Amino acid sequence: MEQEKTKSPVSPKIDKTEAYMKDRIGIGTSFDLGFREIIILKKKIQIYYLTGLCDTSIVLEIIKKLVDINDKESNLKKVPEIIENRLVHQQVDKSKTMDEAVDQLLSGLIIIFVDGERYAFIIDVRNYPGRSPKEPDTEQVVRGSRDGYTENIIENTALTRRRIRDARLRYEMMKVGERSKTDLCVCYLNDVADKGLIKLVKEKIKSIEVDGIAMADKTIEEFIVSRKWNPYPLVRYTERPDVAASHLLEGHVLLIVDTSPSVIILPTTFFHHVQHAEEYRQAPSIGTFIRWIRLLAIFISIFLLPFWLLLVMEPTLLPKELAFIGPEQDGTIPVVIQLILADLGLEFLRMAAIHTPAPLSTAMGLIAAVLIGQIAIDVGMFGPEVILYVAVSAIGTYVTPSYELGVANKLFRFLLVIITGIFGALGFTIGFTVYILYLIQLKSLRTPYFWPLFPFNPNAMTQIILRVPVPLANERPSIVHPRNNYRQPINKKGRH
DSSP, rough: OOOHHSSSSSOHHHHHHHHHHHHHHHHHTTTTTTEEEEEEEEEEEEEEETEEEHHHHHHHHHHHHHHHHHHHHGGGGGHHHHHHOOOOOOOEEEBBHHHHHHHHTTTEEEEEEEEOOSSSEOOOEEEBOOOOOOOGGGGGOOOSSSOOOOSHHHHHHHHHHHOOOOOOEEEEEEEOOOOOEEEEEEEEETTTTTTTHHHHHHHHTTOOOOOTTTTTHHHHHHHHHTTTTTTTTSSSEOOHHHHHHHHHHHEEEEEEEOOOOOOOEESSOOOGGOOOGGGGGHHHHHHHHHHHHHHHHHHHHHHHHHHHHHHHHHHGGGGGTTTTTTTTSSSSSSSSHHHHHHHHHHHHHHHHHHOOHHHHHHHHHIIIIIIIIIIIIHHTTSSSHHHHHHHHHHHHHHHHHHHHHHHHHHHHHHHHHHHHHHHHHHHHHHHHHHHHHHHHEEEETTTTTTTTTTTTTTHHHHHSOOOOOOOOOBBBBBBGOOOOOOOOOTTTSSOO
């Protein structure tokens, strides 16, 4: 209430309004701030807009309609009512404070002040620059929709609404950032999502105090979940509207941040990050097979290198049939150092690929294959098996659907290699145990990160291991505490 009192009210003297706008936002200084003053029935009317976010044709149409009032109207006592009726747009609101008017102006809306009135008209005509929806590069499928979220929050909400045309779908708009005033939309199904979860998310958003969120969704994540130095992702990102809609139907909450093509899904567990839309675009048996292969690849990406190193250091652990595992002869560099250098070399290549222009990427690949691969083996820097296992481990990382999860797994793999190289079997055992315990104790918005394995839920775990046919997947995941637990409620008499 105290903040409401400190807000500047709209002055009935339009000259003061003009002075305020010049001082506050730089009218006449910033070239992209449009200003036009016209006389309507002997009253001054001021129009403010952002040239980059407003369609010029709409601005001209509104000015034309207002100017026509002088030729068709004569009632000087009802100028505000006449102007409101002539504003040719489907969404016209009023603001009684200058703070709100300025915020809306900088968001791309048109603001109209009338001399003698203590409110301003706000017309939503924003037209954000952006690209057309296309399939995201990180979540491609063989069969399925090819549209994806963009940097435009209005388009993103429309893409989601297109898939869930339910009257109970809610979009609550909020603003974050003292300077950036970035739009953020909280999205949920009103009769499915847990009220406590919705309240918790909105409270955390309202408590954010920051100048701006130039990095959009990532900044929001760090304020909402207390991850500190934890490398594992506690929220899920997606650029696919079908994936987002699927999570909404389960009872999750979405955060759609303007200027970001990624939507945040809350809350999520470790196993949410290992699922991919491709599994649901194939037959259940094929989807299950794909999921098993992916889970195996993720397991290999974490434990293959430290386990192979353990077998090299402790060959007595190998049965006779597998005695061939390990380098045939000791190299000039210890195996643990070879693994660390090779893993770091792959990281160099990954970062170089991100910063390399597309026309040069092929040349960079040839350099990596020749120099790091064959020549490094020929000079004795790396053993052939080191290159093989590092490459297989890297492939497992790239198979991981979530980029954030893949990077976190890579970090723990690196630590496991080091601790195994120093302490041998004891180090591997302790490292493996600490790793699992670390994942078990993590929580995402009060949600156990390793659910449904810890705490164990047999029904949910079955749906993790198997891609269950959709008609049989009747229950929503209990971990999000949905208000409506059944997707397809059918009573015993067979009636819907």
